[in-house]
Amino acid sequence: MRKVSAFNLVALAAGIVFLYLPIAVLVIYSFNASRLVGVWGGWSTRWYAALINDAALIDSALISIRLALVSASASTLLGTLAALALTRFGRFRGRLLFAGMIYAPLVMPEVITGLSLLLLFVAVAVDRGFWTVAVAHTTMAMCFVTVIVQSRLVDFDRSLEEAAMDLGASPLWTFLAVTLPLILPAIAAGWMLAFALSLDDLVIASFTTGPGATTLPIRIYSEVRLGVKPEMNAVCSIMIAVVGVAVIAASLLAKFSSGAGAAARANADH
């Protein structure tokens, strides 16, 4: 077994403190009875109680969750197809452009993606609202799904697929019986990432939304851009708790099933 050197231990500890301290501070302040950041008024859950009566906020949260469900599902479907196209279809015509369109959105500044999609929606004269944001989020998230699923498709043993086909399975049946079960953890990880990306997005949604489709990030942004608000501390703490529980549950699940989740996440980010 390797020994962890003091330098490495310090680097790890400092890194983790840096990553988690701000989140811890936010959660602690959400229980501050005082309205002012500078004054500690004792522990209280009054800001959480205030949220229950904020109908607009709850409305936005429901819109955001619906949006995330729709766009995560659509982008997982499209992203998985794109990953299959890139790994199983050899050198089809226009492959370079296709690969370019997969990788470019991963790093494209969101203001540009948002602006360009809005101009498209205006050009074809559709009413902006829930569905235009859903299309925008699907487009952005599918590329992340592709990268995750692709890394899994590249990793696994192709001879399994070949064996199935040699034994007379059709390509479709081979996919359903052999390939799909093997890439399922990556597909699940992709879906979760797409869900989180949609729930998180402010910029693209701001450009592509319309009346009646104010997402939670847009609502939070309009509340906090002029300063800290204790109610928002409470909303953010709830979101952190939900995401934290979901991700920890999912990574435990992935660990028990195949350990692919963490690897897929790591691969997703090159």
Added chain:
Amino acid sequence: MKRQRGESFWGMLVVRIPYAWLLAFFLIPFLIVLKMSLSQTAIAQPPYTPVLDLAAGWHGIAAFFSALSFDNYVLLGSDPLYLLSYLKSVEIAAFSTLILLLIGYPIAYAIARTPRRWHAVLVVLTVLPFWTSLLIRIYAWMNILERDGPLNKVLVALGLVSKPPAWLATDTATYIGIIYSYLPFMVLPLYAILEKMDETLLEAAADLGCRRWRAFWRVTFPLSASGVLAGALLCFIPIVGEFVIPDLLGGSQSPMIGQTIWTEFFGNKDWPAASAVAVVLVCVLVTPILFYQHQAMRMARRD
């Protein structure tokens, strides 16, 4: 077998569906931005001219093209505000990428050097904050950086400052926010490459009398170059166009380019100018983006 699958019409749908989607919602919107940048703003619905009128036949198309102009680009060149905004964005992105590398490398290195059974947990710990909303994480920093917030309380209590400084609405706050938000993007590619590294190479270097620090620079660092490059590009490119972080933490006197696009669009309602700023931004980023794509495709093949 590959060919057999590729030939069937239904099989090719696997390629065609995502391809068509990306053409319609990534490439074509881009061309529309390009067209918009050559248009003029107007008080109308939609708020720009010319609008392509296909009903008018060739005449309409000719009128459309003759009405396009480079005025917006002339404006970008003549108003120093835009140039300063671009320069500032590139400067902030370059410095924060450098700082991210200096902070991220030791963390990635440390994860890769711990016993293997720790790896999964440490990677999840690094990535976990990234799963919560960027907006929330930046908002957390707004709390911390308030004038009478926790950071200044600690600094004053330690006697490091006599008068609590203003952190919010400064470039320092923007840097803190960017480094905090992008750290996982730097650590993960570095970890992925460092983790695969063959440690016997370092042992060989040590056997040949190479000191540890020297061995790091002569062996480890060069071998991790592709991870460094991937991490740097993954951070640099989106940071240049970052909006949320400078908007909530930074000052408003010298905006980054993402803020400029946002203001042109939402504040001034000048869609053509916003498009022109966006087109120039893409031109600035096209080299690093192509470089990144090349790198990403190479890594995907090698895996």
